[in-house]
Amino acid sequence: MIGVKKKCIGLIFGGESNEHEVSISSAKTVFKAFNSEINKKRFTIKFFYINKNGDWLDGDLSEKILIGEIKNDSTKKQGKFKKDKINFLDGIEFQNVDVWFPLLHGFNGEDGSIHGLLRFTNKPMVGCGILGSAIGMDKILMRTIFSNLKLPQVNFLVFQNEDFKEKEVQNKIINEILKKLNFPIFVKPSNSGSSLGISKVKNESEILKALEKAREIDSRILVEEGLEVREIECGIIGNSKLLTSEIGEVNYESDWYDFNSKYYSNNQITIPAEIDSKITKEIKEIAIQSCKALNIFGFARVDFFLEKSSNKILLNEINTIPGFTKNSMFPMLWKASGLNIEQLVAKLVDISLDL
Numbered sequence: 359m360i361g362v363k364k365k366c367i368g369l370i371f372g373g374e375s376n377e378h379e380v381s382i383s384s385a386k387t388v389f390k391a392f393n394s395e396i397n398k399k400r401f402t403i404k405f406f407y408i409n410k411n412g413d414w415l416d417g418d419l420s421e422k423i424l425i426g427e428i429k430n431d432s433t434k435k436q437g438k439f440k441k442d443k444i445n446f447l448d449g450i451e452f453q454n455v456d457v458w459f460p461l462l463h464g465f466n467g468e469d470g471s472i473h474g475l476l477r478f479t480n481k482p483m484v485g486c487g488i489l490g491s492a493i494g495m496d497k498i499l500m501r502t503i504f505s506n507l508k509l510p511q512v513n514f515l516v517f518q519n520e521d522f523k524e525k526e527v528q529n530k531i532i533n534e535i536l537k538k539l540n541f542p543i544f545v546k547p548s549n550s551g552s553s554l555g556i557s558k559v560k561n562e563s564e565i566l567k568a569l570e571k572a573r574e575i576d577s578r579i580l581v582e583e584g585l586e587v588r589e590i591e592c593g594i595i596g597n598s599k600l601l602t603s604e605i606g607e608v609n610y611e612s613d614w615y616d617f618n619s620k621y622y623s624n625n626q627i628t629i630p631a632e633i634d635s636k637i638t639k640e641i642k643e644i645a646i647q648s649c650k651a652l653n654i655f656g657f658a659r660v661d662f663f664l665e666k667s668s669n670k671i672l673l674n675e676i677n678t679i680p681g682f683t684k685n686s687m688f689p690m691l692w693k694a695s696g697l698n699i700e701q702l703v704a705k706l707v708d709i710s711l712d713l
């Protein structure tokens with residue numbers, strides 16, 4: 359590697375999102391992987407931390423937050439770029455970064471906003487662009503496109519531009535749900551992640567509370583028929599040619615895969631999932647097809663349900679900035695597919711450079 363200039367990776371994490379802490383955990387894993395002996399020969403890292411208010415911190419402070427030297431709610435003014443100033447990004451050292459690695463889960467990041475900002479730097483980035491990110495984050499648009507392509511998914515209803523506080527609107531929504539979907543149902547904000555804002559509703563009396571909870575996050579709401587399912591996930595990497603990882607299954611003790619079971623419990627993960635090889639093949643094909651449909655490339659995790667009673671495959675969602683926490687499936691899937699975390703992060707950079 360002597361004589362080859364090291365690539366500077368701009369690691370962006372934190373973010374003005376309800377998945378702020380998850381992002382920090384993901385960034386810790388990714389930083390450690392870049393900081394490994396093998397990767398240190400090829401890469402250097404610049405740190406870009408965005409706090410919960412949306413203010414950016416300089417490289418030094420950002421690094422300290424990532425390695426746990428200072429707290430992420432530090433009130434120190436120096437080195438902080440407050441977002442309420444028109445030129446608030448003036449002091450941020452965007453220059454010298456060769457490849458961006460945005461690890462901002464959820465809104466103000468994964469939804470395409472960070473990709474839009476970074477596009478102005480004319481530097482490549484890990485992951486897909488504005489369009490795929492925005493659609494991947496929006497459950498309503500994602501499901502609508504999957505419907506158009508006749509990709510298998512649960513029955514769902516969309517409620518948007520409604521005044522959920524009006525009694526008449528509430529009655530209309532409840533009647534439509536009762537007419538078209540069977541209980542249990544899942545009520546979800548269109549834009550969110552990590553199961554935040556989602557409720558599993560078992561009967562009519564719980565519907566309004568669930569709508570209100572989802573409404574706190576997004577005024578566009580998706581309501582789905584809830585099925586008894588196995589949860590199956592597949593990793594994707596690549597550009598025009600997308601590669602699939604092994605298929606994994608997650609088993610948890612709670613009733614459904616809520617925030618706590620995602621991050622605070624010992625789930626049982628099985629890779630490769632114990633499923634029929636024909637179904638595995640079909641899942642991989644649908645994973646690629648769905649990413650292509652939404653213009654998603656670079657990396658992604660495609661989540662599926664396998665209905666327990668029928669073994670029917672149902673496409674759930676695509677995560678365009680998959681988690682890298684210690685409980686996260688994406689790095690585990692690739693490890694089982696022959697790429698350990700150090701190789702995976704290097705590969706993602708190579709993909710972004712189209713190497």
Ligand SMILES: Nc1ncnc2c1ncn2[C@@H]1O[C@H](COP(=O)(O)OP(=O)(O)O)[C@@H](O)[C@H]1O
Pocket residue numbers: 512544546550551552553554556582583584585586587589614615616661674675
């Ligand atoms: N239609 C459904 N049927 C059964 N379980 C569901 C359904 N929708 C969501 N869930 C449960 O809720 C979890 C989170 O839902 P999901 O739509 O994947 O949201 P998020 O983007 O926050 O991960 C799923 O992993 C699953 O456990």
Ligand SMILES: [Mg+2]
Pocket residue numbers: 553661675
């Ligand atoms: Mg999910």
